[in-house]
Amino acid sequence: MLSKSQARTFFLGGTVVTFLAFIGLTVYSFQPSNDQTNHSKISSEVVRGKELWETNNCMGCHTILGEGGYYAPELTKVIDRRGEAYVKAVLQSPIPWGPNGRKMVKYQMNDADTKAMIEYFKWIGQIDLNGFDRVVSPLSKEKK
Amino acid sequence: MKYKSQKVAYWFFGLCMLLFTLQIVYGFIMGFARIGWDGLHDIIPFNTARAVHTNLLVVWLLTGFMGAAYYIIPEEAQRELINVKLAYVQLISLAVVGVVAIVGYHFNHWEGRKFLEIPRELDYLVVVNVLLFLGLILGTLYKAKRRTTTALVLTMGLVFAALLYLPGMIWFDSQVTDSFFRWWVVHLWVEGVWELIMGGILSYLLIKLTGVDREVIEKWLYVIVGLTFLSGLLGTGHHYYYIGVNKIWLVVGGIFSALEPLAFLAMALFAVYMYRKGEKSHPNKIALFWTVGASIVSFIGAGLLGFAHTLPQTNIYTHGTLVTAMHGHYAFWGAYAMIVLAIISYALPNLTGRKRYDKTTGHMAFWFSNIGILGMTVAFGVAGVAQVYMERKMKMEFMKVQDEISIHFVVLLLCATLFTTGIVMYIVEFIKYGKASDEGLQPATVNE
Ligand code: HEM
Ligand code: HEM
Ligand SMILES: [Fe+2]
Numbered sequence: 001m002l003s004k005s006q007a008r009t010f011f012l013g014g015t016v017v018t019f020l021a022f023i024g025l026t027v028y029s030f031q032p033s034n035d036q037t038n039h040s041k042i043s044s045e046v047v048r049g050k051e052l053w054e055t056n057n058c059m060g061c062h063t064i065l066g067e068g069g070y071y072a073p074e075l076t077k078v079i080d081r082r083g084e085a086y087v088k089a090v091l092q093s094p095i096p097w098g099p100n101g102r103k104m105v106k107y108q109m110n111d112a113d114t115k116a117m118i119e120y121f122k123w124i125g126q127i128d129l130n131g132f133d134r135v136v137s138p139l140s141k142e143k144k
Numbered sequence: 145m146k147y148k149s150q151k152v153a154y155w156f157f158g159l160c161m162l163l164f165t166l167q168i169v170y171g172f173i174m175g176f177a178r179i180g181w182d183g184l185h186d187i188i189p190f191n192t193a194r195a196v197h198t199n200l201l202v203v204w205l206l207t208g209f210m211g212a213a214y215y216i217i218p219e220e221a222q223r224e225l226i227n228v229k230l231a232y233v234q235l236i237s238l239a240v241v242g243v244v245a246i247v248g249y250h251f252n253h254w255e256g257r258k259f260l261e262i263p264r265e266l267d268y269l270v271v272v273n274v275l276l277f278l279g280l281i282l283g284t285l286y287k288a289k290r291r292t293t294t295a296l297v298l299t300m301g302l303v304f305a306a307l308l309y310l311p312g313m314i315w316f317d318s319q320v321t322d323s324f325f326r327w328w329v330v331h332l333w334v335e336g337v338w339e340l341i342m343g344g345i346l347s348y349l350l351i352k353l354t355g356v357d358r359e360v361i362e363k364w365l366y367v368i369v370g371l372t373f374l375s376g377l378l379g380t381g382h383h384y385y386y387i388g389v390n391k392i393w394l395v396v397g398g399i400f401s402a403l404e405p406l407a408f409l410a411m412a413l414f415a416v417y418m419y420r421k422g423e424k425s426h427p428n429k430i431a432l433f434w435t436v437g438a439s440i441v442s443f444i445g446a447g448l449l450g451f452a453h454t455l456p457q458t459n460i461y462t463h464g465t466l467v468t469a470m471h472g473h474y475a476f477w478g479a480y481a482m483i484v485l486a487i488i489s490y491a492l493p494n495l496t497g498r499k500r501y502d503k504t505t506g507h508m509a510f511w512f513s514n515i516g517i518l519g520m521t522v523a524f525g526v527a528g529v530a531q532v533y534m535e536r537k538m539k540m541e542f543m544k545v546q547d548e549i550s551i552h553f554v555v556l557l558l559c560a561t562l563f564t565t566g567i568v569m570y571i572v573e574f575i576k577y578g579k580a581s582d583e584g585l586q587p588a589t590v591n592e
Pocket of ligand 2: 068070168171172174194201468470472473476477481560563564
């Protein structure tokens with residue numbers, strides 16, 4: 001039957017092979033020709049938007065690209081679904097936003113930050129998500 | 145307990161109990177917010193509660209792993225830790241960094257990246273702390289009288305876990321790249337190197353509790369961790385299906401993550417088989433329950449419930465819904481919470497010299513917490529499936545759906561109360577054992 005040293009070889013061999021394959025696939029995924037994100041369109045405003053997204057931990061309630069908390073709506077296609085004016089109203093609201101009872105944190109963002117957030121959402125909204133965009137964003141598709 | 149320096153483990157376990165309690169409190173805050181009782185919104189909004197809940201989870205588990213290492217490594221290496229004072233320094237600095245991070249979350253000071261919310265400047269302190277920890281463990285092993293596979297696998301898990309923390313500290317302009325490397329930490333921890341830590345602890349406990357020959361147990365340990373990496377590394381792809389990277393991950397992630405349950409299945413069979421083969425004479429039955437329980441519940445929570453949404457065809461509907469929360473709870477509980485509670489249950493009588501392991505409270509703690517969290521898992525699951533159906537099939541609006549499913553959170557809270565009762569009993573037992581003392585010292589025998 002299997003000996004201990006054979007078992008160790010199985011462990012080490014399997015690990016090395018799959019590790020190399022994993023690194024290879026990672027490099028492959030980030031080849032510019034395989035880009036699905038319009039990487040070149042990441043403006044300084046989009047970056048600022050991401051910074052705001054992180055420093056306020058928006059992901060603690062919302063999902064984006066399907067990642068985050070499950071307490072508040074998915075925001076991947078939010079501009080498509082709601083339009084810029086609605087998003088601006090949410091971010092600048094002087095009272096906690098919550099038309100359906102469940103409350104958001106009140107951010108009262110200034111115009112520049114609001115603009116950056118919207119640019120960030122617009123960039124996110126154009127990523128090719130291998131089909132998930134259609135599932136996650138019913139309203140945007142119905143409009144078309 | 146055979147070496148005096150093992151006593152430091154007791155304080156790590158004590159910190160575990162404290163942080164675990166707080167984690168549960170913040171879980172209740174979120175559960176109540178979900179049924180509309182959000183009175184704390186202005187002080188502790190949901191995102192704060194969530195960051196605290198999940199970070200405390202990770203920190204108490206890591207604290208438990210460290211305590212386990214300080215307990216196990218001296219016995220495996222057959223010598224004292226190289227420096228006990230520094231181990232206490234490490235414990236205190238860990239607690240301080242943890243508390244500072246948690247307090248910061250209440251003042252909007254964090255990095256909103258799921259599970260890695262600790263802000264960067266504190267990340268550096270975490271790194272220093274972990275380096276100190278690893279220095280003590282590796283130093284002890286370096287001077288060891290013997291180096292066992294169990295100690296090796298456990299230590300390898302801890303070293304890799306530390307290394308994998310680093311990709312999570314890099315800044316990326318792109319949300320997609322950010323997310324890609326965030327999974328190198330989160331996925332490769334729970335479905336990779338933490339399984340080595342779990343495997344190491346499990347193997348140690350089985351050797352002690354069943355009396356089965358070390359060589360046999362350690363051979364299977366290699367097979368288990370072999371299966372883990374074989375499937376888990378490329379299995380990372382199951383997080384790359386729908387975040388804006390190449391379609392190749394749909395195939396690679398789908399196939400390899402579907403194999404991940406094998407490692408957990410192997411772990412469950414391993415524990416049950418060794419238990420049946422063993423002598424069944426060890427008096428610490430409670431530790432045995434937690435040990436075998438961990439191997440079985442991790443297979444259900446991580447293996448079966450993970451498999452349920454890991455194929456791309458399913459995941460496209462369930463990705464980022466309460467179905468994920470259902471799996472997250474039972475997997476973390478079975479694999480990591482239970483193994484930490486197992487090593488604590490095993491170590492306490494030895495650390496304190498008091499043999500309270502036949503107390504009814506201990507058994508009740510096991511059953512109440514397990515039945516409670518199973519109920520919670522079902523509640524999350526029903527809410528999740530209903531959410532997927534209404535939101536993603538029938539295209540209803542998010543908040544409309546949330547109103548429909550809020551009843552399941554009432555059930556969740558009831559089950560959480562049962563769960564908490566069990567955990568309170570566990571902690572009461574922990575306290576009743578009293579502090580670690582040299583009374584627990586038993587001279588080492590040669591052929592262990
Ligand atoms: C002990 C081991 C495991 C733990 C602790 C665990 C925990 C988690 C957690 C907390 C998440 C949520 C992550 C997030 O959204 O940020 C998650 C997601 C996921 N897990 Fe696991 N997991 C484990 C094992 C597994 C296994 C073995 C499989 C597959 C067979 C699996 C499949 C998945 C999938 C597909 C997702 C993504 C869900 C989504 O798209 O929203 N997990 N897991
Ligand atoms: C009293 C007990 C508990 C309650 C009421 C509770 C409740 C919750 C709630 C409401 C969420 C947030 C879900 C959302 O984003 O909407 C959550 C997240 C989470 N909890 Fe708990 N929890 C409890 C105990 C635990 C325990 C014991 C563990 C681990 C063993 C755990 C692990 C997690 C994890 C990993 C997440 C993140 C899940 C994900 O993002 O997919 N919780 N919990
Ligand atoms: Fe994963």
